[in-house]
Amino acid sequence: MHWQSFEAFIAMGGYGFYVWTSFGITALCCVFEVCQLRRRQQQLVLKEAT
Amino acid sequence: MPWFFAIATLLVLAGLYLSFFVAPTDFQQGEAYRIIFIHVPAAWMSMFIYLLMAAWAGFGLALNARLSFMMAQALAPTGTMFTFLALITGSLWGKPMWGAWWVWDARLTSELILLFLYIGYMALQSAFEDSRKADRASAVFLMVGAINVPIIYFSVKWWNTLHQGASVSLTKAPAMATIMLWGMLLMALAFWAYSIGVALWRVRCIIAERECEAGWLNNLREKE
Numbered sequence: 589m590h591w592q593s594f595e596a597f598i599a600m601g602g603y604g605f606y607v608w609t610s611f612g613i614t615a616l617c618c619v620f621e622v623c624q625l626r627r628r629q630q631q632l633v634l635k636e637a638t
Numbered sequence: 639m640p641w642f643f644a645i646a647t648l649l650v651l652a653g654l655y656l657s658f659f660v661a662p663t664d665f666q667q668g669e670a671y672r673i674i675f676i677h678v679p680a681a682w683m684s685m686f687i688y689l690l691m692a693a694w695a696g697f698g699l700a701l702n703a704r705l706s707f708m709m710a711q712a713l714a715p716t717g718t719m720f721t722f723l724a725l726i727t728g729s730l731w732g733k734p735m736w737g738a739w740w741v742w743d744a745r746l747t748s749e750l751i752l753l754f755l756y757i758g759y760m761a762l763q764s765a766f767e768d769s770r771k772a773d774r775a776s777a778v779f780l781m782v783g784a785i786n787v788p789i790i791y792f793s794v795k796w797w798n799t800l801h802q803g804a805s806v807s808l809t810k811a812p813a814m815a816t817i818m819l820w821g822m823l824l825m826a827l828a829f830w831a832y833s834i835g836v837a838l839w840r841v842r843c844i845i846a847e848r849e850c851e852a853g854w855l856n857n858l859r860e861k862e
Contacts, residue, residue, distance in 0.1 A: 590662065597658075601669035606734055610673045610727040614680070617719050621836060628843045635850055 642835030649828035656821035673731040674818075679826035681724035683833060684752060685787050687717035691759075692784040695777035705841075707773035708848075710780060711763055712841035716833050718756040725749060736800060744793040745801035748786060755783040769848060 591597040600607045657675040664671035691710040698706035728746070729739045740746065759776050766772035794803045 591659075600672070601663065603668060603670035603734055606670055606730045607672050610676060610730045613726055614676050614723050617723060618832065621715065621719060625836065625839050625843065629839075632843060632846050632850070636846075 639835055639838050642831045642838070646828050646831035646835060649824055649831060653821055653824035653828055656817065656824060661818050661821050662815070667735060670731060670734050673727050675821050675825050677724060677727040677731060678822050679829050680720045680727065681749070682826055683829045684717060684721035684724050684749070685790060687713050687720065687833065688752060688755070688780075689784060689787055691717065692780045695780040698773060699777050699781075704770075704773065705845075707777060708841050708844045709837070710777065711773075712837045712844055713833070714756060714760050714763075715840070716836050718753065718760070720829070720833075721749065721753045721756055725753065741800055743800045744797040745790065745799050748790040748793050751786055752790060755786060759783070769851075 598604055598608075653675065657672055661672070661675075663669055691713050694706045694710040694713070697703060698710065725746075728749075732741070733739050759780055762779050763772050763776040766775065793799060794801055
C-alpha cells in the first residue's frame with residue numbers, strides 16, 4: 589500500500605480529476621448499457637403478454 | 639449469462655485492486671498513467687469486437703445464417719461503447735500528459751473513424767424495414783470497414799505519431815512492469831466477460847423481437 593492517506597488516494601498526485609473521470613465514465617457506460625438491456629427485455633415481456 | 643457478469647465483477651475487482659493499490663507510481667507520468675488500465679483494454683476491445691462482428695457478418699453471408707447476423711448486431715452497441723471509452727479516456731490522459739484533449743494523430747484519427755464505422759453500421763441496420771435486407775447490406779459494410787482495424791493497430795509503426803508505440807506485443811517482451819501488465823490483462827479479461835454477457839443478453843432480445851414481428855406479420859396476412 590503506497591497511499592499515505594485517503595485524501596492522497598483521491599488526489600491521485602494531482603491527477604485526480606482525470607483519473608476519476610475516466611473510471612467514472614466507464615462505470616456509468618456499463619451501468620447504462622445493462623439498464624437499457626433490462627428495459628428492452630421488460631418491454632418484450634409486456635409485448636408477449638398482450 | 640449471469641455467470642459472465644459474476645466473472646466480470648470478480649475480474650474488475652481484482653483488476654482495480656492491482657491498478658490502484660499494487661501497481662507503483664509511474665516515474666514519468668505520476669499517477670495519471672493509471673488511466674491506461676481502462677484505456678488500453680477498451681481500445682483492444684473496440685478493435686476486437688469490430689473484427690468479431692465482421693467475422694459474424696462474413697459467416698452470415700457465406701452460410702446464409704440469420705443468427706450470425708444477429709450476433710453481429712448484438713455486439714455493435716458494446717463495441718461502440720468501448721470505442722467511445724477508448725477515445726474519452728485517451729483524451730483525459732492526453733490533457734495532462736500532452737497538454738491537449740485531442741490531436742489529429744494517425745492513431746487517434748483512425749480510432750475516431752472506427753467510432754463512425756460502428757455508428758454507420760447501426761444506422762444502416764436500422765434504415766431497412768426488411769431485416770433480411772438490413773442484415774445483408776450492413777454485413778457488406780462491416781466487412782469493408784474491417785480494413786480500418788489493421789490501420790489503427792499499425793498506425794503507430796507506419797506513421798510518426800504522438801501516440802506511443804505498442805507497450806505489449808506478441809513478439810517482444812513487454813515494455814512495462816509485470817504488475818502493470820497484469821492489471822491491464824485482468825481488466826481486459828473483465829471487459830471480455832462483460833462483453834460476452836451483454837452480447838448474449840442482447841441477441842436474445844433481438845431474436846425475440848424478430849419473432850414477435852414475424853408473428854404479427856403472419857397474423858396480418860391471415861386476416862387478409
